[in-house]
Amino acid sequence: MSVEVGTSVGDLTVRMTRAQLVRYAGASTDFNPIHWSDRAAAALGLEGVIAHGMLTMGTALRVVTDWAGDPAAVRSYSARFTRPVVVPDDDTGVEVRCVGTVSAVSDDTVTVSVEVTCGGKKVLGAVTAEVARPAAGR
Amino acid sequence: MTCPTSVRVARARLVLAPAPPLNGVVPISPDHVGRTYPPTAPYTVSVAKIAELAAALQDPNPAYAGETPIAPPTFAAVLGAAAWDALFADPDLDLALRRVVHADQAFTWYRPLRTGDTVTGVLTVDKVRCRGAMEIVGVTVRIGTLDGDPVVDSSSTFIHTRETA
Numbered sequence: 452m453s454v455e456v457g458t459s460v461g462d463l464t465v466r467m468t469r470a471q472l473v474r475y476a477g478a479s480t481d482f483n484p485i486h487w488s489d490r491a492a493a494a495l496g497l498e499g500v501i502a503h504g505m506l507t508m509g510t511a512l513r514v515v516t517d518w519a520g521d522p523a524a525v526r527s528y529s530a531r532f533t534r535p536v537v538v539p540d541d542d543t544g545v546e547v548r549c550v551g552t553v554s555a556v557s558d559d560t561v562t563v564s565v566e567v568t569c570g571g572k573k574v575l576g577a578v579t580a581e582v583a584r585p586a587a588g589r
Numbered sequence: 590m591t592c593p594t595s596v597r598v599a600r601a602r603l604v605l606a607p608a609p610p611l612n613g614v615v616p617i618s619p620d621h622v623g624r625t626y627p628p629t630a631p632y633t634v635s636v637a638k639i640a641e642l643a644a645a646l647q648d649p650n651p652a653y654a655g656e657t658p659i660a661p662p663t664f665a666a667v668l669g670a671a672a673w674d675a676l677f678a679d680p681d682l683d684l685a686l687r688r689v690v691h692a693d694q695a696f697t698w699y700r701p702l703r704t705g706d707t708v709t710g711v712l713t714v715d716k717v718r719c720r721g722a723m724e725i726v727g728v729t730v731r732i733g734t735l736d737g738d739p740v741v742d743s744s745s746t747f748i749h750t751r752e753t754a
Contacts, residue, residue, distance in 0.1 A: 474644065474645045479666050483687060485687065485690070505663060506645070526697070526698055531692065532690075532692055532693060
């Protein structure tokens with residue numbers, strides 16, 4: 452399969468719940484209370500507890516690593532946290548959707564852009580990963 | 590939903606002067622750009638921690654399983670968090686983690702982190718902008734081996750909202 456600008460990389464939807472945030476806090480060692488305490492979130496003017504930006508960003512990278520096969524091929528990855536993902540204190544949580552598309556191709560690198568939305572609204576901006584070929588050049 | 594960043598910008602405009610220093614501490618300012626901290630305690634990447642992070646990311650990639658897995662790329666955040674501790678413990682800056690929202694993030698990898706790697710992180714303050722009670726701080730954590738070989742650079746911008754009386 453050839454890789455060119457516009458090639459679809461993947462479409463992944465992941466559910467985030469409070470339980471998932473607690474799990475990510477422990478795994479990442481990011482214990483900022485805005486990710487588990489409504490009181491701390493409100494003190495910063497947030498609507499409620501928000502997902503770790505790194506949880507959303509790490510989830511979005513799955514689109515790239517699932518496609519590339521080898522996660523070691525990822526050379527760079529960047530994003531802006533433009534809109535917080537508010538996670539309600541219920542069993543349902545929220546769904547985050549990640550849609551990846553090839554945005555540039557060079558001899559040794561494939562650049563993938565990922566659109567990340569929650570409830571139809573973009574939550575991350577300028578989500579870009581560079582992946583070394585040939586892992587990405589299948 | 591309103592973006593909280595714009596809420597804080599609006600609020601910051603109402604505050605004409607930075608918050609008065611508490612206990613005589615002058616908070617973080619552009620003067621702190623370039624400040625760097627000693628390396629974090631050596632950290633050895635384990636099979637268990639890789640599995641824990643992969644589970645938290647709900648990521649079943651087989652590269653993160655088995656006897657000698659590699660770490661998910663964003664495992665760098667674990668080392669980043671350890672390096673951030675020095676920043677929040679620095680009495681000169683008077684920063685509180687609970688007042689922080691992550692604004693952007695960039696990683697550059699030289700190679701993947703692997704099971705058994707022992708690495709440290711060195712944090713440098715890259716950028717400080719003060720807007721009333723709001724401080725925009727950019728830092729880079731260079732994660733490397735004890736021999737000094739770089740593994741991954743993690744650059745973050747965060748927004749710290751200072752508590753006003």
